[in-house]
Amino acid sequence: MTVFDDSALDDAEALAGADAIVRRLAEAGSRVRRETADADEPIDRLRGLPRPRALVAAGTEARFLRAILEPVCPVPLVAWPHHGLPGWVGALDLVVVMASDVAPPSVVATVHEAVRRGAMLLIACPASSLVAEHAAGSSTILLPTATADPFAAAVVALAALHRMDLGPAVDPEAVAATMDDVARDCSPFADVTENPAKDLALCLADTQPLVWGGSTLAARASRRVAEALRAASGRAALAADADALLPIVEATTARDPFADPFTDEQSADRRPCLVLLDDGNSAPLVRADHGRLVAAAERADVRSSVVQHDRGSEVERYAALLQTGMFAAVYLSVGLGRTSEV
Template sequence: MFFDTALDDPEALGQIDGVLRDIASWGAQVRRAYGAAADALADLDAGDRPRAVVAGGPDGRLFRAVLEPICPVPFVAWPHPGLPAWAGPLDLVVVVCAEGSGIDAVSTAAEARRRGCALLVAAPEGSELHTVSDGRDAVFLPASGSNATALAVPVLSALHRLGLGPDVQPESVADALDDIAERCSPRVGVDENVAKEVALALADSTPLVWGGSVLAARAARRIAEALRSASGRPAVAGDDEQLVPLLSNAPEVDVFADPFEDGPAPLRPVLIILDDGTESPVLDVARRRLEAEAEQASVRVYPVRAAEGSQIGRFVTLLAVGRYAAAYLALGMGRPA
């Protein structure tokens, strides 16, 4: 049972006020994270290029997705403890931990110090990670808050200043998030609110989430996780090869089914397309293939478009819309957001 009236009911919306306020504060969190690191960033300039960059931890893939297309040296995401065997004094290791005490992050920084690697670390001042990483050839960015995505912005800014990545434009990222907060606000009705519209579409459906570019695909995975948690149902993120079979085998609609005699109808998929503005003939072919398969199977398609701006800005705005949709989905289903 999905209570669609809850999405525009102020009293019902009060139940998820804390979650909605947190998402709405993402823009402010980006500004705080960048402001806390501003002094350290001002001292950076492009010096000798490292042989390679190793980004540790779960956010390593995000950094790689942003930097890999233009980084002038090899960039490796390393989600495992420690470092690859080849990492040494010629390489830069990036370690980010909003809490500053993660075992893997601390061990990675300690291993980097032991091998003589240059370090770029973001963590709270005085934390275990700060202490372990302190020393020569280490750049430390003081963390503000626990939002890992917001903390990624000053890290990417540092990599830009070191001549390794694109310009991030933190204020534009924060402004784009503020705009999403306005457009997906609980005060905005279902007919004008893309997050509420997606939540309604998923009320009795299985989400299939596609993002064509590397960053959009990462956003798709995180949004699918949020939708699974919100609904207690499956939610699948994947490429066209993975999603087309799910579309082609979607349960048929039985217009004569009686829910009292036949039981609840099987959940049908809804295709959510995350569009971050990346233009590519390969992506165009994949998207047309998905849309054609969805049309053939009478599956609804909902495009979600990112705000214009830097890559990280497009990523976080897609993620924010998905998180809003998950919160509204949980509310309509009477589940904890």
């Protein structure tokens, strides 16, 4: 079993192996600013367009868009992760696609189908990409992107949808500033005692991560964080709701305080670690689930760690939770000596 080296989290040489990943995370805010600035002109042209019959979100971050839009969107909305489009989509509908310059064939096919059916197409992608070529048409609105950052493209798309009165107001500068704050707090130069991402990595060092988010957006962030933790550690990491996680926590056997971690066979079994992503949602059911999970973890002597960000808009809070989890995944890989595999 790989042993986590906690000293690596403050070791410049060990951290250097993750420099490219950390740098990309740290520059997330600047990518949001750049994409927003580049899309200002096409977004301005959206004001006053007729309201579509329905909205289909496809491609990267489609489910994130759905989570933001569903509570307020005045028209029916669906996130479509499949090849092509639903059979009912036609000229009265809006298809929103976010894609990079290396979009998978399924996304290219979706764009091609939207153009063929005459649907209005709002697409965030590089202007010179293959998917942009397939998107060319009289009903296509291109939001040019350049950073290959799916989240930055999603923020641009949300700003465009707000201009069309289909979504909530989004302040890209505030989102970028929040991501800058997380980058500063989670910097590799910040000591482990004051760095929330390094602290989370230490909590997860020799455990099996269980990640929970109570609100719709926090749950979305939990799935993304679990994916990153799996890649960082090579271990299983589960993101699920409280009802799915509680049996796992409650079934954990009591820790033997006299066990020798180097000789006792049972100590090789990784205990779960509960990670709670808290975006400040005050809904009674969310707070009740949070309380049930914390209480169960205390009874079973299971470690738990709360990542909290309750300030700003929903998008800002989501970005903060996600970025903190991503930084923690990088530091987990550093401690496990797996930076070359992430």
